[in-house]
Amino acid sequence: MAGTRTRTVTKAVVTVAGLGTRFLPATKATPKEMLPVVDKPAIQYVVEEAVAAGLDDVLLVTGRNKNAIENHFDRNWELENALEAKGDHERLARVRESSVTADLHYTRQGDPRGLGHAVLCAARHVGQQPFVVLLGDDLIDPRDPLLETMLDVHARHGGSVVALMQVPRDQIHLYGCAAASPTDEADVVRIDDLVEKPDADRAPSDLAIIGRYLLAPGVFDVLRATDPGRGGEIQLTDALRTMARSGEHGPVHGVVFRGRRYDTGDRLDYLKTVVSLAVERDDLGPQFRGWLRTFVAELPA
Numbered sequence: 001m002a003g004t005r006t007r008t009v010t011k012a013v014v015t016v017a018g019l020g021t022r023f024l025p026a027t028k029a030t031p032k033e034m035l036p037v038v039d040k041p042a043i044q045y046v047v048e049e050a051v052a053a054g055l056d057d058v059l060l061v062t063g064r065n066k067n068a069i070e071n072h073f074d075r076n077w078e079l080e081n082a083l084e085a086k087g088d089h090e091r092l093a094r095v096r097e098s099s100v101t102a103d104l105h106y107t108r109q110g111d112p113r114g115l116g117h118a119v120l121c122a123a124r125h126v127g128q129q130p131f132v133v134l135l136g137d138d139l140i141d142p143r144d145p146l147l148e149t150m151l152d153v154h155a156r157h158g159g160s161v162v163a164l165m166q167v168p169r170d171q172i173h174l175y176g177c178a179a180a181s182p183t184d185e186a187d188v189v190r191i192d193d194l195v196e197k198p199d200a201d202r203a204p205s206d207l208a209i210i211g212r213y214l215l216a217p218g219v220f221d222v223l224r225a226t227d228p229g230r231g232g233e234i235q236l237t238d239a240l241r242t243m244a245r246s247g248e249h250g251p252v253h254g255v256v257f258r259g260r261r262y263d264t265g266d267r268l269d270y271l272k273t274v275v276s277l278a279v280e281r282d283d284l285g286p287q288f289r290g291w292l293r294t295f296v297a298e299l300p301a
């Protein structure tokens with residue numbers, strides 16, 4: 001998996017500094033990225049995805065109230081000793097699994113002034129290399145690899161690569177939206193323009209940007225020159241739009257993802273995520289599926 005290709009892209013930036021207002025009050029004192037998806041917090045799936053793609057230098061851009069994330073990825077000796085003393089090796093292994101696996105770094109955003117601003121906080125750590133950004137509440141099913149495809153597209157074309165997904169027109173106002181031209185590769189498009197959260201009648205396509213980006217380091221200069229946009233926030237989409245239009249930092253391509261993606265920052269999607277992943281588990285799945293069938297059959301119309 002981590003072949004020669006990944007030598008040029010080794011760093012991942014995971015943004016977790018947002019306020020998570022859609023999930024209040026659960027997120028008043030707990031980061032939304034720590035909400036459990038079955039028995040692992042969402043952020044662990046995201047960090048594992050980066051590591052599986054060969055990105056083993058991971059910077060988390062955090063903010064106030066996010067200490068739980070750092071603690072989660074650290075050793076917990078008290079808990080480990082207690083489980084060891086009880087001889088509970090299975091749970092001990094699961095605790096140790098979470099204190100990963102990668103070279104983890106943290107920086108603080110301070111004032112959450114938008115995704116673009118969060119990415120800018122990673123500039124010093126990233127330096128002059130292309131890098132990957134993953135949104136900490138956006139889960140890609142490990143059975144549908146996306147980052148590998150993005151890394152391959154980058155290896156062939158350079159520049160930047162964003163992940164796209166077709167969404168129903170009436171939902172496009174929730175996303176950044178791409179105007180794109182086909183290439184001779186299936187599900188790879190060239191981005192001509194981008195617009196953040198357009199109304200359905202002004203959207204250039206049904207292609208929405210989802211939470212994975214492979215960015216040329218020139219994005220930092222562009223972000224520094226990007227004024228606050230929609231919602232008064234510095235938008236990564238606006239910086240990418242500048243890059244796509246000027247071509248100054250290489251082309252911007254899009255990979256159209258057709259696999260399973262879960263937005264755990266949205267309450268309805270979060271519920272769907274937990275059910276979707278739980279029914280497929282070897283340990284919980286059989287019992288849960290049985291219960292779920294009965295539950296659904298008895299639901300009032």
Ligand code: UTP
Pocket residue numbers: 015016017018019020021022023061109111112113114115117118134135136137265
């Ligand atoms: P969201 O749009 O989901 O915003 O951010 P949010 O503030 O986290 O959540 P709501 O809308 O209030 O419920 C998308 C990603 O960008 C990060 C978030 O942590 C998430 O990974 N982000 C957003 C930052 O790191 N900093 C920001 O200033 C804004």
